[in-house]
Amino acid sequence: MTQNFSDNTLYEMDNLVVLRGMNSETVDLIATDPPFNTKRNRAGTAGFYVDNWKWGDTDILPDQWKWNEVHPKWLEEIKDNHIELYHAIDAAKHCQGEDTAAFLCFLSVRLIEMHRILKKTGSIYLHCDPTASHYIKMCMDAIFGKKNFRNEIVWHYRRWTAASKRFQKMHDIIFYYTKTNNYIFTKPLQEYADEKYIEDTVRGMVDGKLVRLKDDKGNYIKRETQKGGVLMHDVWNDINFIGPTANERTGSPDQKPLDLYARIIEASSNEGDLVLDPFCGCATTIIAADDLKRRWVGIDRRKDARYHIITRLMGISRKERERIEKHAVDKQMEKYEMHYQTESPTRTDQDxxxxxxxxxxxxxxxxxxxxxxxxxxxxxxxxxxxxxxxxxxxxxxxxxxxxxxxxxxxxxxxxxxxxxxxxxxxxxxxxxxxxxxxxxxxxxxxxxxxxxxxxxxxxxxxxxxxxxxxxxxxxxxxxxxx
Ligand SMILES: C[S@@+](CC[C@H](N)C(=O)[O-])C[C@H]1O[C@@H](n2cnc3c(N)ncnc32)[C@H](O)[C@@H]1O
Ligand SMILES: [Zn+2]
Structure with missing residues (x-):
């Protein structure tokens, strides 16, 4: 299908209208991190999302959903066209309550569009946490098909929270689905672990550059030789949260590490491919994609989202960033070949x-x-x-x-x-x-x-x-x- 929007564009608006305006099968990779239904007290008022990014006008957006705010047309569309999805949302409504179900409706109508605009060889990575991950998995199975589920990636970070009467919560979940079974995947490798570790965990041995694994009966079986390491596993514990003084830190409480998104982009796209993040926040996916020579499109309804992108593209530090005047930054857009849109594209492929x-x-x-x-x-x-x-x-x-x-x-x-x-x-x-x-x-x-x-x-x-x-x-x- 022909792409009916420009490369390297930020849409500063609700992603639903933008996604609905994009032609089918135009995107190679979606890597995204939607807001969770946490009602977490972020930088301010309980239950409301407050960005402490200095330039953001006081644009307070709720990070919680109510069933009575769900558009009846969304529900009907889901019921008519995606009955399995409807049942998944209904199950969540019974098990976890109406707020979760409302959040899932919000997310699902968008995921339906994301599925449509992915190319046949495309992939999607959706970042969430155990607040709703089990229900999101059901919705994604319904939309992408359970046969297209590839991984549940556990991102294990070390961030201590105040002691509470349960185990420390130290992981996020990233669901990885593909559109079909013919998809781009460049196998990411990780260093050989020591032999003891391998025997204990994957029941295999590293023999020079040959990895031998034991089968269920304890016999060694030959495995594909991995040059430079073993195939990376689905628990990622080598990337930590962004430290308070890290250079990449923008000040937004939601910001995720660049390394995390770079890994996803390298595994599931090639140079020149188009990467989309419809909840791009302070632009982690976008910056990682740009660094890796991918084309990109970001969407965020947050006011002034573009300043995150431009200043990060410019590679300037947080301290400097706070001193720069907005209009001075706007001028940089051309230099970085970035487009800024507040109107959605119009589909030209309506069948x-x-x-x-x-x-x-x-x-x-x-x-x-x-x-x-x-x-x-x-x-x-x-x-x-x-x-x-x-x-x-x-x-x-x-x-x-x-x-x-x-x-x-x-x-x-x-x-x-x-x-x-x-x-x-x-x-x-x-x-x-x-x-x-x-x-x-x-x-x-x-x-x-x-x-x-x-x-x-x-x-x-x-x-x-x-x-x-x-x-x-x-x-x-x-x-x-x-
Ligand atoms: C968890 S943050 C993403 C953070 C991002 N991964 C990063 O590292 O910067 C979620 C973002 O989704 C945006 N958002 C929420 N609802 C949206 C909507 N309907 N359309 C577009 N953006 C939305 C919020 O403004 C927020 O910036
Ligand atoms: Zn009858």
Whole structure:
């Protein structure tokens, strides 16, 4: 796909709109570190994110999520198009509560876009901690597919916290997924450990440049010769938190070490590849990518995020940085070939095949003008309390579910012209693979068809289609008529 945004660009805005505007399959690597749902007291007020970066205007952003703030359209989109994901979020809601579920919705709608814009050979690394890592893993399995899960990397750092009545918390989790099983991976090596260590831990021996490992029965098996070390393992304990006086320190409490992101970028991209960090903060991923001659795109809604990038690209120290005037830094952008955007890109690759029926009605906007509740209401009002699959007349409208006529998996849309009302048994029998007419045939064969007057499917369908066209025509914005 063609890239519809510039290299080396910072978008200073919400990443959802930017991600939604990016063409599919344009990014080689995503390495990102979203805010956690910690409600942690950072530099100031409890529950709020306060950046103590000197130039940041007092732009206080909450680092917590509430279920009632979840956009109903997000949930419906997840329910319609990613039912496994919906169940994962629902499980989190029951086990850890609504705030975690709200956070997962926030993250998931973005991960869906990240999955779409990754190239087929692309990879994603998502940094989190045990606050929600188990639930995030479920969401990522649902979005990227469990067969594309590569590693759970444990980043073990040494940062002592005030003693509490449990073990010291000293690790973060980085989930590594690829888009397909054909992906870029340059094997990172680590130094040979001493023999005792190897025998104890990997049950192998280092013999010159040959690594021999024992199999389950204790026999030595030959292993690929590793020049200069052994293949790096998934517990990284050789990179520590940035010390208070370190040169790379910006003052942001979220900042992660450059070495950590450099390792990821070297393993999963080549020179000239495009690296994206949609939660780029004070630009660790960006700086590591630039150092390694990768192209990059960063997104952060934090005001003045660009000053982190520019001053770090300039390689100036924190002390100097605080003295430099903002406008003096802005001038540097050209020199560092950096672009600054506050408007999202517009996709140029929208495939019309998403809208087989209605492409004659609206051009590019596939968004559903109606909510689930509205479609349900319209269908009940028009066609009455009756199951479209078996003619059952339920006691009230709660017994009727809003179903897809052509299953999503066969290219059916979420619009009202592809919806039917089904009773619970019909709904679960129809599943994902059956059409409405085969459901009716099966009900007839098995004796479940009720003696009531059936819904005339053909006229129902032409009614809902015309109804949709009418809504789209009357809609003042969003939907463009052809
Ligand atoms: C944990 S920090 C990333 C720190 C980064 N890894 C570093 O080392 O500098 C998360 C960042 O995500 C940003 N953020 C949170 N929600 C966002 C959103 N919806 N769109 C864009 N950025 C967002 C925050 O402003 C914050 O800078
Ligand atoms: Zn039924």
């Amino acid at each position: 019309e095949q998403n809208l087989p029926e209605l492409s004659h009605v609206y051009a590019a906007e596939p968004e559903n003008p109606l909510t689930h509740a509205e479609m349900h209401e319209i269908l009940v009002n028009k066609f009455g309390l009756k199951c479209w699959g078996c003619n059952y007349i339920p006691p009230d409208k709660r017994y009727l579910h809003l179903d897809h006529i052509i299953p999503k998996s066969d290219g059916g849309t979420n619009h009202i012209d592809n919806r039917a009302l089904l009773c619970q048994p019909c709904n679960s029998m129809k599943s994902n693979t059956m059409s409405l007419s085969s459901l009716r045939r099966q009900n007839k064969r098995e004796g479940y068809l009720q003696p009531n007057e059936p819904i005339d499917l053909q006229s129902a369908l032409s009614w809902t289609k015309n109804h949709l066209i009418k809504i789209v025509r009357e809609s003042p914005h969003q939907y463009r008529l052809l």
